[in-house]
Amino acid sequence: MERKQFLQTWLGAAAMLAFGETGVANTSPEKPFKIIAGKGRFGESFLYKGKNPNDIKISGKDTNGQLAMFEYTGYEKTGPSLHVHFHQDEIFYVTEGNYRFVVGEETIMMNPGDTIFLPRNVPHTWIQLTNKGKMVYFAQPAGKTEAFFRTMNNLKYAPTREEVDKIHETCGMKVIGPPLTL
Incomplete structure (x- = not known):
């Protein structure tokens, strides 16, 4: 066996051992944990637009950055x-209320029990259509989603458009249009 082929085989085997059969690093927490209803993972509570709880339920810190889970109550x-x-x-998984999502060129109505997948690099937005709504949603991989909500929540003033754009850019996102209206 040539040296190059030997090294490639050895590196491939080492990767298989490190990442297991799924190709994802095996780094789950060693113990289960519970998040109480109405609470966030680290005792944090984020308010989206100052009024709507948007809590981290499973952090990217729990999954080695592979996944983050949030619960939004509008x-x-x-x-x-x-x-x-x-x-x-x-x-996104809707548990209460009704929503209208726009994903790329498609408009999709969402009701309790409905799930929608939003692929990366596809522009999207949504609007809650009922007085109260609730969704559970996941970001995969977790990326900087938590940092985005933490930064926006901790601002003590209304940011300028330039500041909002910079925060989005830092967190791997970009605003490309206004929110939906009823």
């Missing part, structure tokens, strides 16, 4: 600006 008919994630796919 008390107003609002949603994010049209934006794109460059490094994360998102999955």
